[in-house]
Amino acid sequence: MIAIVLGMLIVLSGVLFLRLHAFLALFFGALVVAAATSPHSISDSALQHTTATIAQVSGRRVTLTDVGSDLGSEAGAYYLVDATDDTGKLVGPSIVWVENFEGSEDERFANLGQPLPGDLNVSKAWLVSQENYAQATKLAKNSAINRVASALGSTFGKIGILIAMASIIGQCLLASGAAERIVLGIRQAMGERWTTPAFVISSFVLAIPVFFDTVFLLMLPLARAMARRTGRDYLMYVMSIIVGGTLAHSLVPPTPGPLFVATELNVSIGAMVIGGIGVGFWGVVAGYLYMVWANRRWDIPLRMTEEAAVAGGTLPENEQLPGFTISILPVFVPIVLLAMKTVYQAVEPIDGGVLLDVVGATISFLGDKNIALSLGAVLAMLTLVGKPSVTWESLSKSVQKALADGGVVVLITCAGGAFGEMIRQTNIGATIADALPASAGGLGLLVTAFVITLLIRVIQGSATVAMITAIGIVVPVANQMGLPFHPVFLALAIGCGSKPLPWMNDSGFWVISRMSGFTEKETLKTFSVLLTIMGVVSFLATLVFAMFSIWLTSNG
Template identity: 25%
Template structure:
């Protein structure tokens, strides 16, 4: 049975990555070959399938991912992210410090990948904690919630962006729905969940944490950083451009306006790749040239950003190769036949499959892309909104981060927690985001 082959492939992946400590990309390619052969694919098609899966996934994502990494690096290296965080802390005041951290993390999280945002914001959280004499975990949970939600639900992050491309969903709709879902989810999983966590593991809120592993963290005098308004505008510009294009398209469809040169121009500017390029050019000016930073230093930041995401790109490509093997090997069609005539929503099915794979594999990205390979054949049988299937896949891929996920150990070490305390905070936090996110997705599905 094809599903037995997939299950054995996932077990092999776990053994290679966790048992033999093999590089995730290498493990994915090995397993892709093994699963392809086990599914009986013609020998002459195996390499072509793996290459097309890897190339097709990266072809859609590499431009957005690369430009996004440069944008985030420029905002970080200029001190723009620090300005956003500290200004909001000062504006909200000590009494509402959690909400300041949530808003700052949300804005910064849109521009930065999860791991980068975590490394950037943790020293700021530690500094605020020391200054106001509050628990680092009291601020750390809302920070992690905001970063995780933006990572899972909002383009131009790699997860929702690549899933949207594979499903053929409108990226603008994914962004609009994602924001509607993200805001209440962050509130529930951040400040509200912190109150529950305090009751579950009160001792964890007395820990002092340890960020020595981050090395020397670059900090700025606030007057030496870009202004708050321009920093927020630069960080949010990709979202603004994609959002404007989406709203314009909805108005155009509602009013029955035909295609013309102006509509094509708006759609071009609102395309994720174009939006990221425009945003990067703006950042080069606002975060660099306008502040008299030599263009060579600005370009050095861009080069560093690209070198830092090389392996992550390969892992995403490896996930795409595995996904294509599942599709071309007939596993997706087999799953489609199993659920033929079922009343289960593809939204719920995508979430369940992604959740199972996430718990098994640890990697949200690999879980998402493998889910795509199993769910795509089902989508032709339904008129479900593809943007919601994208978000459901993303939500499922966030659930129950535990010992096979790097994020689990990063959170544990930075906040000085025991394994039990990490399960009661980080793992439960990710599960709340996944389940609450699914709830809001199903709610939106009732109205669209």
């Protein structure tokens, strides 16, 4: 626990007081946690879900409980490790031959090839495969910097390509004018009377591949132009952009925060997208109602500050923009491919011969998250190539800028992944799981995840850093306790926790305040309250859906 507190203090003080880059703060925090963690905790954390506890012995038949998902079920030589050993390393395990495993996951039996050692306290023993034991021993012997570097590389392997491709999609949509075409197309389809819902939908669609700050800066000129045209409702136009954009920022991949959380919990991108939209919808409804109420209560005028002047205030000419179909494809195609794979995997496989096998293999290939986002990036580059003024050199510069911007995000996210992995290696999951009442169950873990993320968010400001920091604490607890529902609900709870109570330590707070011309007080009572309402309501929706999932499982 001391190691975790030290690491958290380094991250928070580095970001808040020393103004370190988030990558450096997270990296140094991970290094300190790694150095302060005992080898015994490291090995225990590695073995925690690759073991089984021996409950009863009857001859050569052993009843197993708490069977880890990665224990294995093949006959062979297994280690019996004393779980009470606190010497700081794994010493002298007994070897037992297991002929076969049988039984359900809740109660599994092992038939032994020879009796258990007579001097072994079986009530305090773990059954571990030799391979898992060797990996845990090797990990415990690794130096702190090697473990941090390994965790950095592992995280990059999971999300590096995704963030790079999402950055290319976002940059090309901006450079080609496709992003503006999406906004104008949705607004024209819905009519001027429905401008605010059109802004909500547009900002949500754009915030999937484009970072929220960029979406806000892109759409603010449209909000200012509409306020000039109508002479009213400037606050509502600005808040409608925030409502849609922040939904995707916290709940829908491939935005880095939800992408990383989904990856760490082994939740498919398609499931996270569907779940994020499902619970986020209720947050949007609540936020929209507050937006309408706030617009009636406070008449915030359109002010032209120095910063706001940069954002402009005129609607672009339609003929200068690409067509709506080609503009929306880079966002639409990856979402469809990811959703197709998610649905295909959820449906019971049908033996339909060679044709269905080919279709299934095609869906699995194209629906792979890296392939889907890469296809989106290719389509996004085509929107830029289609402009008469664009050369291969300018296309290359756009891609270079996208990769440079995305590279910074990759570094921060990978450092966050390393920090989370070092926290997991302290075996904090077992400690928190033991502290939580048994009656809390999975719903108690959802509340814990929400509160932990919210606290980190309030302290240091960044929603993304809050999510990637909280997941390192929450995942080991979830692994220790088990989940009575799909892990997507835990990922959504963390995403919801990253929304509430943004204030002056959040960069987004100042972007919105300065660019929109709001005072600090006006930003607090509009933007800060809006996100808090959306986060809380979305979390309540997550709880309801999780309880419904548990009910379906128990009555299915």
